[in-house]
Amino acid sequence: MNTMRTVMLMTLLTLVLVGAGGALGGQGGALFALIIAGVMNLGSYWFSDKIVVKMYRGQEVQSGPLFDVVTELCQQNSLTMPKVYVLPQQTPNAFATGRNPEHAVVAATQGIMQVLSRDELKGVMAHELAHVQNRDILIGSIAATIAGAISYLAHMAQWAMIFGGGNDEDDNPVAMIALMILGPIAAMLVQMAISRSREYGADATGAKFCGNPHSLASALRKLEMSNKQMPMQQVNEATAHMFIVSPLSGSKLAGLFSTHPPMEERIRRLEGMHV
Numbered sequence: 001m002n003t004m005r006t007v008m009l010m011t012l013l014t015l016v017l018v019g020a021g022g023a024l025g026g027q028g029g030a031l032f033a034l035i036i037a038g039v040m041n042l043g044s045y046w047f048s049d050k051i052v053v054k055m056y057r058g059q060e061v062q063s064g065p066l067f068d069v070v071t072e073l074c075q076q077n078s079l080t081m082p083k084v085y086v087l088p089q090q091t092p093n094a095f096a097t098g099r100n101p102e103h104a105v106v107a108a109t110q111g112i113m114q115v116l117s118r119d120e121l122k123g124v125m126a127h128e129l130a131h132v133q134n135r136d137i138l139i140g141s142i143a144a145t146i147a148g149a150i151s152y153l154a155h156m157a158q159w160a161m162i163f164g165g166g167n168d169e170d171d172n173p174v175a176m177i178a179l180m181i182l183g184p185i186a187a188m189l190v191q192m193a194i195s196r197s198r199e200y201g202a203d204a205t206g207a208k209f210c211g212n213p214h215s216l217a218s219a220l221r222k223l224e225m226s227n228k229q230m231p232m233q234q235v236n237e238a239t240a241h242m243f244i245v246s247p248l249s250g251s252k253l254a255g256l257f258s259t260h261p262p263m264e265e266r267i268r269r270l271e272g273m274h275v
Contacts, residue, residue, distance in 0.1 A: 001149060004089070007257055009190055009197065010014070010192045011144045012190050013143060013147065013150075013187060013190045013194070014146060016146075016150055016183065016186050016190065017149055017150050017153075017187075022226055045271065046099055048098050049083070049098040049099070049103055049104065052095070052248070053097075053105055053107060053237065055236060056089065057087065057088055058085035058086065058087045058105075058107050059085060059086055059088075060084065061084050061086050062084070064086075065113055065118070065121070066084055066086060066108055066113065066121070067084045069118065069121050069122050069125050070084050070129070073122065073125060073129055073210065074129070076209070076211075077129075078102040078142045078184055079101070079104060079129055079132075079209075080102070080104070082098065082104035082105055082106050082129070082132060082258045083095070083105045083106075083259045084105075084106055084107070085107035086107070086108060086109070087107055087108065087110065088109075088110060089107065089110065089111060089232055089233070090110060090111040090114075091109060091111050091227060091230050091231065091232040092108075092109055092110075092111040092112035092116065092223050092226045092227070093108070093111075093223065093227065093232060093243045093244060093245060094106070094107060094108040094109070094112055094124050094125065094127075094128055094243065094244050095107055095239075095242040095243045096128035096129070096130060096131040096132050096137075097137055097242060098137060099138065100135070101132050101133065102136075104132040106128045106132070107127070109232075111226070111230075112124065112223070114222075115222050115223070115226055116273040117215075117221050119210075119212065119215040120215050120216075120218050120219035120222065121219070122210045123206065123207070123210045123212065123213075123216030123217075123218075123219045124206075124208035124223075125218060126205075126216065127203060127205075127206030127244055128200050128202075128206075129204045129206075129209060130201070130202040130203075130205035130209060134198070134201055134202060134205060136201070136202065139194065140195065140198065140199060140241070143157075143194045143195075146187070147184075147187040147188060147190070147191045147205050150186075150187040151183075151184045152181050152246075153183060154180050154183045154184050157177075157183075157205065158180050158208055163228040191217050195259040196259065196260060196261040199259075199260055199261050199266070200261055200266070200269065203266055204269070204273065205270065205271050207270055211222040213270040213273040214270070214271060216270055217266075217267045217270035217271050218269075219222055220244070220245065220263060220265075220266055221267060223244065224245050224263045227245055227246070227247060231248075232247040233249065235247045235248060241259035241260070245260065245263070246258065246259065246260045
């Protein structure tokens with residue numbers, strides 16, 4: 001069901017793109033915007049394992065508690081061993097990135113190992129390995145590319161209106177105005193919904209990898225509380241969706257605009273699982 005939901009959301013996002021392209025310049029307009037957005041996102045997707053780790057000053061480790069837990073999970077589930085990094089931040093959190101399992105990175109902050117038990121840490125890293133296994137970085141990059149294309153089309157519509165667009169008989173000024181206002185909002189809402197859907201999927205797969213959904217549920221409780229009490233400093237908002245719990249806990253944005261599902265619902269689903 002979660003996979004079907006993601007497919008439906010991706011289809012909806014594509015339909016928004018096609019509709020936006022039709023309102024502005026037909027299929028050619030949509031294709032042009034898609035190419036531009038694709039080029040912009042290709043670099044971040046291809047080099048994500050290096051860019052994000054460097055951004056948070058991560059150091060690769062090949063021994064220690066975090067490395068041992070990841071190694072154990074990979075051996076138990078026949079997974080490709082990713083690179084393992086420790087981030088110097090004290091706020092407990094973790095993320096995964098990389099374009100495929102052969103170029104993947106899992107990372108956790110120093111603070112996470114001071115807050116979680118070994119079983120809870122195993123649940124968290126199982127969640128991150130699930131993101132890698134489920135190709136969520138690829139799915140997120142595709143969604144970002146389509147959403148970016150819609151935003152480009154909205155900007156193109158804005159400039160077209162400023163410089164006389166909408167005066168031709170074939171132009172529809174109402175559609176162009178709707179594109180400028182509603183297109184980017186719709187794209188962002190669907191993109192956020194895709195991100196939340198992939199978090200639910202990683203929770204479910206991660207619970208199976210570690211064999212104990214309750215350990216992941218317990219870890220999520222502790223991480224949520226710790227991030228509210230001690231928010232991570234100098235967080236790049238473009239990377240916030242990668243973390244297992246949102247590092248932007250101080251934000252008062254509505255749930256529709258959140259990259260993470262409600263924590264209560266994530267925990268409820270995990271506690272109802274049987275693996």
